[in-house]
Amino acid sequence: MIGLPALYALGGAIFAAFAIVGLAARRFGNAAFWGLLAVSFLLGDRLGDLANGGLALAMVALAGMGALKSAPVPTERPAQNYPSWKLFGPALLIPAGTLIGTLALRHMSIGGVSLVDPKQVTLVSLGLAVVVALAAAMVWLRAPAAAPAIEGARILDQVGWAAALPQMLAALGAVFALAGVGDTVGHALQPLLPEGSRLIGVIVYALGMALLTMALGNAFAAFPVMIAAVGLPVLIHAQHGDPAVVGAVGMLCGFCGTLLTPMAANFNLVPAALLGLDDRYAVIRAQAGTALPLLGVNIVILYWGAFR
Amino acid sequence: MFVLLGLGILVGGFLVRLNPLLVVAVAALATGVAAGLPLLKVVAAFGHAFNTNRYVTIPYIVLPGIGLIERAGLRERAGAMIARLKGASAGRLLIAYLAARQITAALGLTAIAGQAQTVRPLVAPMAEAAAARDTPPTEARRQLVRAFSAATDNVGVFFGEDIFLAMSSILLIRGILEGVGIVLEPLDLSLWAIPSAVAAFVIHGARLLLLDRRLRR
Numbered sequence: 001m002i003g004l005p006a007l008y009a010l011g012g013a014i015f016a017a018f019a020i021v022g023l024a025a026r027r028f029g030n031a032a033f034w035g036l037l038a039v040s041f042l043l044g045d046r047l048g049d050l051a052n053g054g055l056a057l058a059m060v061a062l063a064g065m066g067a068l069k070s071a072p073v074p075t076e077r078p079a080q081n082y083p084s085w086k087l088f089g090p091a092l093l094i095p096a097g098t099l100i101g102t103l104a105l106r107h108m109s110i111g112g113v114s115l116v117d118p119k120q121v122t123l124v125s126l127g128l129a130v131v132v133a134l135a136a137a138m139v140w141l142r143a144p145a146a147a148p149a150i151e152g153a154r155i156l157d158q159v160g161w162a163a164a165l166p167q168m169l170a171a172l173g174a175v176f177a178l179a180g181v182g183d184t185v186g187h188a189l190q191p192l193l194p195e196g197s198r199l200i201g202v203i204v205y206a207l208g209m210a211l212l213t214m215a216l217g218n219a220f221a222a223f224p225v226m227i228a229a230v231g232l233p234v235l236i237h238a239q240h241g242d243p244a245v246v247g248a249v250g251m252l253c254g255f256c257g258t259l260l261t262p263m264a265a266n267f268n269l270v271p272a273a274l275l276g277l278d279d280r281y282a283v284i285r286a287q288a289g290t291a292l293p294l295l296g297v298n299i300v301i302l303y304w305g306a307f308r
Numbered sequence: 309m310f311v312l313l314g315l316g317i318l319v320g321g322f323l324v325r326l327n328p329l330l331v332v333a334v335a336a337l338a339t340g341v342a343a344g345l346p347l348l349k350v351v352a353a354f355g356h357a358f359n360t361n362r363y364v365t366i367p368y369i370v371l372p373g374i375g376l377i378e379r380a381g382l383r384e385r386a387g388a389m390i391a392r393l394k395g396a397s398a399g400r401l402l403i404a405y406l407a408a409r410q411i412t413a414a415l416g417l418t419a420i421a422g423q424a425q426t427v428r429p430l431v432a433p434m435a436e437a438a439a440a441r442d443t444p445p446t447e448a449r450r451q452l453v454r455a456f457s458a459a460t461d462n463v464g465v466f467f468g469e470d471i472f473l474a475m476s477s478i479l480l481i482r483g484i485l486e487g488v489g490i491v492l493e494p495l496d497l498s499l500w501a502i503p504s505a506v507a508a509f510v511i512h513g514a515r516l517l518l519l520d521r522r523l524r525r
Contacts, residue, residue: 297507
C-alpha cells in the first residue's frame with residue numbers, strides 16, 4: 001500500500017538535494033536547515049520522540065540565529081525559446097495528474113488490499129503527479145540533471161524558515177493540549193457570558209474562534225477549545241441552537257481568522273516570500289478587507305441559522 | 309492560569325518581531341513547564357507531534373518541477389498569453405480563478421492548486437500582465453496585484469473546501485461533536501458551509517472589481 005511513508009521518502013530525498021545545493025553554494029545555514037528537515041522526513045519514525053524534539057529545536061535555533069540566507073541565487077536561463085506546450089504541459093500535469101490520481105486510485109486494489117492508503121489518496125496523487133511532471137519537464141526541456149535541485153532550492157530558500165512553521169505550530173498545538181490550555185481558556189471566557197443572552201453568546205463564540213485561530217495559526221486547534229467553552233454549553237445546550245450550524249459556521253469564523261494572522265505562515269507569509277513582496281504582511285493586508293466583512297456575515301448566518 | 313503564558317508569548321513575540329519559529333518553540337516549552345511537566349517530556353511531546361505532522365510540509369515537493377519550468381520561461385510566457393487576450397483584466401482573471409478554486413475545493417480537490425504550484429508560476433504573472441494592459445505597471449501596482457493573487461487562492465480554498473463531505477475540517481467537527489453525544493451527518497455540516505461560500509465569493513469578487521478600478525487610476 002502506497003501511503004505517507006513513500007511520500008516522506010520522496011520529500012526527504014528532495015530536501016536532501018536542496019541541502020546539497022546549499023552546501024555547494026556555501027550557504028551553510030540553509031544546508032543545515034534543509035538537511036535536518038531531510039533527516040526528519042527520512043528517519044523521523046526511527047529517531048524516537050526526544051531526538052525528533054531535539055531536531056526540531058535545532059532547526060528553530062538555526063532560524064532564530066538568522067542563519068538562513070533568503071536572497072535568491074541567480075540562475076542561468078536557457079537561451080532556447082521553447083514552444084508553449086513544453087512549458088504549460090508540465091505545469092498543468094501537476095493539477096491534472098493530482099485530479100486523475102485522486103479519482104482513479106481511490107478504489108484500486110490488488111487482492112483485496114488497497115493500492116493506495118485510502119486516507120492519503122490526494123497527497124499520494126500529488127506525489128505521483130509531481131514525479132511525472134518533473135520527468136516530462138526534464139525530457140521536453142532537455143534540462144541538465146542538477147537543474148531541478150538548484151531551481152527548487154532557489155524557490156525554497158526564498159521561503160526560508162517559514163516552510164517549517166506549520167509543522168512547528170502543529171507541535172505547539174499538541175503541547176497546548178497536553179497542558180490543558182483549552183480548558184483554561186474556556187474558564188477565562190465564562191465571565192464574558194451573561195446567562196440567557198443568545199446574541200452575546202454567538203458573538204463571543206464567533207470572535208473567540210477568529211481570535212484564537214489568529215493566536216494559534218490554525219482553526220483546527222481553536223475549534224475544540226471554543227466548542228467546549230462556549231459552543232456546547234451556551235449555544236447548543238442552554239439556547240438549543242442547531243449543532244450543525246454551530247459547528248460548521250463556527251469553523252468558518254476561524255477561517256476568517258486564518259486570513260488575518262502571520263501565524264498561518266503557509267497561507268500568508270510563504271506566498272509573500274514566493275511572490276517577492278517587500279511587505280511580508282502584504283497578503284494579510286489584501287485579505288483583511290474580505291475577512292472582516294465575511295466574519296460579520298458569518299455571525300449573522302450563525303445567529304439566524306442556529307436559532308431558526 | 310499559568311498555562312496561558314504560552315498565548316502571551318505568541319502574541320508578544322510577534323509584536324516585537326522575533327523569529328516566529330523561535331516564538332513558537334519558546335511558547336511550547338514555557339507552556340509545558342508551566343503545566344508542571346518535566347522539560348524533557350515537553351521536548352518529547354513537541355518532537356512526537358512534529359514528526360506525525362510532517363505531511364503539512366509535503367506540498368514543497370512541487371518545487372523542483374516548478375523551478376525547472378520557471379527557469380525555461382513559464383512565468384513570462386503565461387504573462388504574454390494573457391496580454392494578448394481581449395477583455396482580460398487583473399480583477400476579472402482573479403474572479404475566474406476564485407470561482408474555479410471554490411468549485412474544485414468543494415469537490416474535494418484542494419491539492420490541485422496552491423501558492424507554490426499555481427499562484428507563483430501562473431496566476432500571479434497572468435494577473436500582472438492583465439493589469440499592465442490598462443496602465444503602465446509601477447512596482448507598487450505589481451506587488452498589489454501579486455498580493456491579491458495570493459489572497460484570492462486562500463479565500464477560494466478556505467470557503468470552498470468545507471462544502472466537501474470528506475474534508476478534514478468536516479470530519480473534525482463531526483468527531484468532536486460525536487464525542488459529546490451529538491451525532492451529525494456530514495451533509496448537514498457541509499450544507500451550512502454554502503451560505504458563507506457564496507458570501508465569500510460576493511465580497512471578494514466585489515473587491516477584485518474595485519482592484520481593477522484602483523489600478524486604472
